Amino acid sequence: MWWHRPLLAALAVTAVIGLAGCGIQPLYGTTAGGSRLAAAMAGVDVTPIPGRVGQRVRNELIFENTGGSGQPGTAYKLDIVIKESVINELVKITGDAKGQVYELDATFKLIGNDGRVLLEGKATSRASYERFETIFSNVRARNDAENRAARTVAESIKVRIAAYLSQAA
Known part of the structure; x- marks a missing residue:
């Protein structure tokens, strides 16, 4: 079946050309203004959040935004x-x-340098964990659930901000 390869190549090229004009653009490419989205995301200053879980959410966002x-x-x-x-x-x-x-609800506001609220939203995550006989096991299981929830909330907030900045910046 030697004729399969040229046929598959032709179908792939046709599919790429057909999808090129459909208006879909990569989220983490360039913004509507032509700048790199990574640079716009690095310009987001995450204010301190009280508590261990708040610090975890903040650290996740800072690392995701700046690398x-x-x-x-x-x-x-x-x-x-x-x-x-x-x-x-x-x-x-x-x-x-x-x-x-463990349920974590986060309400966020993206504020421009002029003090205007540009984007508001809410992110929620739930992480289940099992209870054990020993206290240390319970504490460790709860910490792991908190960390999983913080990571999920941070990722959700990051994607929403990236979607906004890709269209606005």
Whole structure:
């Protein structure tokens, strides 16, 4: 079946040409203004968030936006307020919970240098964990759930800001 390769190549070229004009653009390429989105994302200053989980969300966002390098200059400020809660699951007759769900709600505002709110939103994440007999195991399981939720919330906020900045900057 020697004729398969040229046929597949022709179909691939036709598909690429057909999709080129459909209006879809990569999210992390260039912005509508022609600048690189990575530079615009690096210009987002994440204000401090109280608590261990808040610091975790902030660190995740800073690392995702800058790649671990320093911030060159800030063009935007990102304010985030978090709310944590725990839901008991699989409650035994004795009243002890066999499992819990850690829920993290974050409300964020992207603010321009002029003080105007450019984007508002909310991100939520839930992470379940099992309860054990030993205290250390419970603390470790809760910390792991908090870290997973913080990572998910940070990623959600990052994608929303990237989508906004790709169209606005």
